[in-house]
Amino acid sequence: MEEALKNDTIRGYLTSAQAMADYAEILIYIKEKLSAHNSPIIVIGGSYGGSKNSPFISMLRYPHIALGALASSAPILYFDDITPQNGYFSIVTKGFKEVSQTCYETIRESWSKIDKVGSKPSGLSILSQKFKLCS
Known part of the structure; x- marks a missing residue:
C-alpha cells in the first residue's frame, strides 16, 4: 500500500x-x-x-x-x-458528556489549544507530527 x-x-x-x-x-x-x-x-x-x-x-x-x-x-x-451540518458533532458531544463530564471538558478545551497551535506559522506541521498525521 x-x-x-x-x-x-x-x-x-x-x-x-x-x-x-x-x-x-x-x-x-x-x-x-x-x-x-x-x-x-x-x-x-x-x-x-x-x-x-x-x-x-x-x-x-x-x-x-x-x-x-x-x-x-x-x-x-x-x-x-x-x-443540520453540526448534527453529528452535537450527538457525539452529547455522548461524551453523558459518559464523563471531565472527558467532555478536556476534549472541549483541547480545540482552542489545537486552534492556537495551528494558527502559528509552523503550527500545522507541529500538529501533524504530534498526531502522527499522513502527509
Missing part, C-alpha cells in the same frame, strides 16, 4: 469515484458469470459504504446496474441539507 501511495499513476485509482466504478464492474461480472442478467441488484452498505452506495443510485451514475440502495447508518441526510 505504501508503495502504491508513492506512485502518482496508481494513486489516481485510490478515489471513492474509482471504488464505485470498480464496484460497478464487479457487479456486472458477477451477473454475467452467474447468468443472472435479469436479476435485480440492491447495493447495501453501512456507514462510509452506505454513503457511497447511496449516490451509486441517486447520482444516476449506474442506474443500469442496480435497482436500489440501502444505506445503513450512513450520513445521507447531510447531502441535501435535511439535517
Whole structure:
C-alpha cells in the first residue's frame, strides 16, 4: 500500500469515484458469470459504504446496474441539507458528556489549544507530527 501511495499513476485509482466504478464492474461480472442478467441488484452498505452506495443510485451514475440502495447508518441526510451540518458533532458531544463530564471538558478545551497551535506559522506541521498525521 505504501508503495502504491508513492506512485502518482496508481494513486489516481485510490478515489471513492474509482471504488464505485470498480464496484460497478464487479457487479456486472458477477451477473454475467452467474447468468443472472435479469436479476435485480440492491447495493447495501453501512456507514462510509452506505454513503457511497447511496449516490451509486441517486447520482444516476449506474442506474443500469442496480435497482436500489440501502444505506445503513450512513450520513445521507447531510447531502441535501435535511439535517443540520453540526448534527453529528452535537450527538457525539452529547455522548461524551453523558459518559464523563471531565472527558467532555478536556476534549472541549483541547480545540482552542489545537486552534492556537495551528494558527502559528509552523503550527500545522507541529500538529501533524504530534498526531502522527499522513502527509
